[in-house]
Amino acid sequence: MKIYLRAIPPEGLVIEKSIPAEEAGWGDKNFEILSPIHLNVKAVKAGDELCVSVNAKALCGYACARCLVEVKIERSDTFDIYCDINSKTEFVDISEDIRQELMLAISSGIILCKPECKGICPNCGVNLNEQQCQCPQDLKNPVVMRMDDDPEDKPRRLPL
Ligand SMILES: [Zn+2]
Ligand SMILES: [Zn+2]
Structure with missing residues (x-):
């Protein structure tokens, strides 16, 4: 222009x-x-x-x-x-x-479909907003699980 x-x-x-x-x-x-x-x-x-x-x-x-x-x-x-x-x-x-x-x-910025989006299960690929999957807790994405109990949603190191 x-x-x-x-x-x-x-x-x-x-x-x-x-x-x-x-x-x-x-x-x-x-x-x-x-x-x-x-x-x-x-x-x-x-x-x-x-x-x-x-x-x-x-x-x-x-x-x-x-x-x-x-x-x-x-x-x-x-x-x-x-x-x-x-x-x-x-x-x-x-x-x-x-x-x-x-x-x-x-x-710039992180775009979410909604603030409380639960993400997808990394083990079975189910969209956790739509349904719960049957995977054992330790196979689910630790980041997603932590987001649920951390309202501030800070990035964290994953447990090994
Ligand atoms: Zn989403
Ligand atoms: Zn799953």
Whole structure:
């Protein structure tokens, strides 16, 4: 996305744009973008800096970190980009900055289908949210069992 400085009025320039998810170049990540990415961009000149506020909305699909069920989230991420400009600057291209900021926002955090997700049994593969399995306790994932009695859900070392 190129922003031409001469097109920016003193009060700032607002650009609305939708880009197809395929065009964003997401590479191989732990999420999918399921809708076009809708961008609302506001660019304001401030001396030798161009301040660009970006809001990006998109529907994203994740796999629950515990049970792997698909989770769809309507995201809205806001971030600012600053570019150095001078009297000779004709335009700035913020496509790569937007891509990097968005990638960071969308891929950060642990996504669960629900806060109390019980995960899957590593022995028989049953989704423990849907049914209890008959596996002996010591064959079940110790992490999952600890999560049940640890509301803070801190990562811990597994007993050997
Ligand atoms: Zn889950
Ligand atoms: Zn089981």
